[in-house]
Amino acid sequence: MDVGGTTIKAEIADAAGEVLVADAVATPQGEAAFDAMGELGDVLLSGLSAADRGRVARAAVLLPGIVDPVRSIAVFSANVGWRDVEVGTRFSRRWSMPVLIEHDVAVAGWAEWRFGAGQGRDTVCVVIIGTGISGTLSVGGRLVRGGIGQAGEYGHIAVRRDDGLPCPCGNTGCVETVASANGIARAYRRRTGHENIGAAEIFGRMDSDVDAKAVVSDAVAALADGLLGVIHAVSPELIVVGGGLAGAGPTLSERLHRALRERLRVVPAPEVTIGRFGARAGLAGAALFARYGALV
Amino acid sequence: MDVGGTTIKAEIADAAGEVLVADAVATPQGEAAFDAMGELGDVLLSGLSAADRGRVARAAVLLPGIVDPVRSIAVFSANVGWRDVEVGTRFSRRWSMPVLIEHDVAVAGWAEWRFGAGQGRDTVCVVIIGTGISGTLSVGGRLVRGGIGQAGEYGHIAVRRDDGLPCPCGNTGCVETVASANGIARAYRRRTGHENIGAAEIFGRMDSDVDAKAVVSDAVAALADGLLGVIHAVSPELIVVGGGLAGAGPTLSERLHRALRERLRVVPAPEVTIGRFGARAGLAGAALFARYGALV
Structure with missing residues (x-):
């Protein structure tokens, strides 16, 4: 359940x-x-x-x-x-x-790691993107449980503290204000006035729609910025993007990988792949x- | 050796x-x-x-x-x-x-965790600050070794990519360009023209010297920004600041704790303490x- x-x-x-x-x-x-x-x-x-x-x-x-x-x-x-x-x-x-x-999310991330896109890998970061963003981290073949709070709160890293949108958590510019399915749909709505267009559809429009392209680029940039901390801390071999936004497919994983490669000099860029179970x-x-x- | x-x-x-x-x-x-x-x-x-x-x-x-x-x-x-x-x-x-x-640094961080300021704690981030910045992460009582690269590269998280200084690694605005002992001394030199004043002395001047205060505030802010990723990923109970800059003492640890508290909403702010072994x-x-x- x-x-x-x-x-x-x-x-x-x-x-x-x-x-x-x-x-x-x-x-x-x-x-x-x-x-x-x-x-x-x-x-x-x-x-x-x-x-x-x-x-x-x-x-x-x-x-x-x-x-x-x-x-x-x-x-x-x-x-x-x-x-x-x-x-x-x-x-x-x-x-x-x-x-x-x-x-x-602990169970969803564990499932992607152990039975989904991260199967057989030891040091894996799973990012579940839906209405919000959170996930799991596995290190050396073990799921990391939080030391004093919950682990995997990637969505609440404030990457746009100076010029970002308010997050319900009380901070400004959290990753999920830009890169969650809700954040992507909201950004597109603000640029175009179009209501009721979901994040997956916005990904699908990128080739022919400059607004869709700009919104997705911004989302991928915020996600990459947010992941820099965990990548430098543990140098994961793989990042799995799961949850509803996994429906965006390789467009998302390839762009995220590219954004990480652009940002990383000292630590190698991890592989990025789409979750197997999606929103399920x-x-x-x-x-x-x-x-x-x-x-x- | x-x-x-x-x-x-x-x-x-x-x-x-x-x-x-x-x-x-x-x-x-x-x-x-x-x-x-x-x-x-x-x-x-x-x-x-x-x-x-x-x-x-x-x-x-x-x-x-x-x-x-x-x-x-x-x-x-x-x-x-x-x-x-x-x-x-x-x-x-x-x-x-x-x-x-x-x-x-793996050994220095391990020593601070197991025999120094982190003794008896399970989920600990040790940040060794000297000419550069790097450290270790321990999760659930185990030292994290990197998945595909070295772990603990906190110094090379680019927190000032848009308006920061170039880092020898090739990126712009890495944490260590602002918050390392070298970065602090350089920033003070640029503001005041004073050569040969080390980071520890700049900390000591903070009460009476607005330039020292500004430089330290900026360093602590960059360090706090850089640590947000690992804190949201694993929610460590303790951050140990070791290495040469540990000589700055509670002025540094208390300011860093305050900067983290200001930045965190979803994950509790970890304790911050000064390493026991310093540059040794x-x-x-x-x-x-x-x-x-x-x-x-």
């Missing part, structure tokens, strides 16, 4: 990754979201045959915001609006199986996490 | 860290530096009593630039001017003991590395 700011998506998959049942509901605001999660799980389980129901070994619920998986607490979600919700045995009793909770990285990762039981 | 761009320093210490003999020579340019290292080791060993000579168990030689400790090759040093020197058994035969080679981190680290035999 992958709990987003607008939708809760859930699937039950078998060991081969085949999806047996799937469903989604709108995310209620506040703690009511947890009741909706419980009900969605009930619906999925009741859609299985008795034989398949008996084979469901474990569930994983991915939550946004700040999550404490060890103490099983949903610490904080600004988008959905909860604070310090003790998940505890709430779902495991209801569904009669062990239930893990984790941070959505969370949901695919939840099933893999439920199966493996840990982010290893 | 710590091989720097201008001086080769060497000591023989006992298990308690007590220095038995110490000496230094100017660093010859090019591969001749390796003969000077060999001779300096001979001189130190001959200065020991026969009893002490028998107790010397292992040596470590720290080299600048790019080092391949596994294949025992000094890959490249721009400052001293060597390329692909096979160290191999050169020193171990000469001194009749096992000899490790390593990257100078390399030499102290070499003895510890020789004793432990690995950077663990």
Whole structure:
């Protein structure tokens, strides 16, 4: 189960990754979201045959915001609006199986690293780009968990502090104000007046539309600027761009690689590749996490 | 033995860290530096009593630039001017003991983390500031070695690409053009015309000298900007400022902490502290590395 700011998506998959049942509901605001999660799980389980129901070994619920998986607490979600919700045995009793909770992006990034575009590589930075930007870092074959906060907050590096847009976090010019799918769509809207044109479509228009080209160039530049810190710190071999914006394909990965090459002298430019799971990285990762039981 | 761009320093210490003999020579340019290292080791060993000579168990030689400790090759040093020197058994035969080679800053940062200001902490960023800036990163109790290049190259993050000074690396506005001891002294010289005033003295003048204050503020701002990437990537609990500029003391660490707090919204600001070994981190680290035999 992958709990987003607008939708809760859930699937039950078998060991081969085949999806047996799937469903989604709108995310209620506040703690009511947890009741909706419980009900969605009930619906999925009741859609299985008795034989398949008996084979469901474990569930994983991915939550946004700040999550404490060890103490099983949903610490904080600004988008959905909860604070310090003790998940505890709430779902495991209801569904009669062990239930893990984790941070959505940590699992999505782990899935891309271990089973997706980063498979077999040791030192990998996964950047999940959707409405916002965050990701994971793996070093020497281990997923980095944050020392005192969450790791992988690439979206909130303020690369345009002097002349950028305000970010909901309180800073100015964060990477995600420019390079997230929302940031790209907003920049295009401001330049052209066109509403309702998504980031993927803006990438598709680049060859024939100077505004699209300018907006994408700016987004790629901000993303490259934001990644300079982690690249100099750990010299990753690979950067995986996942999440919804992975739909932009090689146009995005090749441009990002070029922007990094232009910016780097001392540390080699890492490979850049597009994620395998796209916007499904969370949901695919939840099933893999439920199966493996840990982010290893 | 710590091989720097201008001086080769060497000591023989006992298990308690007590220095038995110490000496230094100017660093010859090019591969001749390796003969000077060999001779300096001979001189130190001959200065020991026969009893002490028998107790010397292992040596470590720290080299600048790019080092391949596994294949025992000094890959490249721009400052001293060597390329692909096979160290191999050169020193171990000469001194009749096992000899490790390593990257100078990797060992200095490891020493500050494991035995200095970062002792007992798991996720620590050590920034060694001297003529240049680089450092180490430890995550989850392990030292990060670079994926495809060297890790900890904090000095070459270009934080002033649009309006900064040229860096010898080929980029413009790297952190070390502003925040290294050399960068600070140069900026002060440019503002005031005063030659031969070192970075530590400029820190000392801050209360009474507006130029000193402006130069230090600018250096701290560049350092804070450069560290934003690694802080958002791994959320370290502690940043240790080591190397020669550690002599600036709490004036530096408190200002850096304040600059980070001002810049961070999503990830908590890490503690900032001054390194224990100062400019001696390399030499102290070499003895510890020789004793432990690995950077663990």
